[in-house]
Amino acid sequence: KNQVEQSPQSLIILEGKNCTLQCNYTVSPFSNLRWYKQDTGRGPVSLTIMTFSENTKSNGRYTATLDADTKQSSLHITASQLSDSASYICVVSDRGSTLGRLYFGRGTQLTVWP
């Protein structure tokens, strides 16, 4: 069964600290993995996308890694800010985002305290 599991379910950190969110998946065949940020009361916004051949991709203070062999991805947030408080959702596609099915994780709820 194709699944996407995220951990931790929730995380509280102090402003300025770093954190790492995890995503494990069993989706096959694998096409790409995308991390979304969803602010409270808003729709998800894409942060990064990684295909099979990519193992690291950065977007400002966000760095995503992918290990396609172990089917694991992580999202590292550096020097967290209050605005980073949101749910971070891992989404895996099995045949490309435009044609294939998307499998969503339940998200990690990140809270950044001042």
Next chain:
Amino acid sequence: EADIYQTPRYLVIGTGKKITLECSQTMGHDKMYWYQQDPGMELHLIHYSYGVNSTEKGDLSSESTVSRIRTEHFPLTLESARPSHTSQYLCASSGTGQVNQPQHFGDGTRLSIL
């Protein structure tokens, strides 16, 4: 920033009423989607469309219906609302041509049926 709009943002209504949730996008995207999202849970695809006059049911069974008469408009209708329909409904769209295009999400409609 994606141009996809959902109205209303919030709706509280009694059981048995007919409801239409609006979704419009100005990006000329062929593909549009409706998701249902409950707190702390993953997004579930309930309807999608690959173009005008094309609609398909998603993975999660839903009593709602959709129509796609115009490229930019993808409304969702509940003929007779019930408390079990209480949820957040997210609309998304994606373009064609380039591989791995992201889905752009609206900010959702939070629906409460009394």
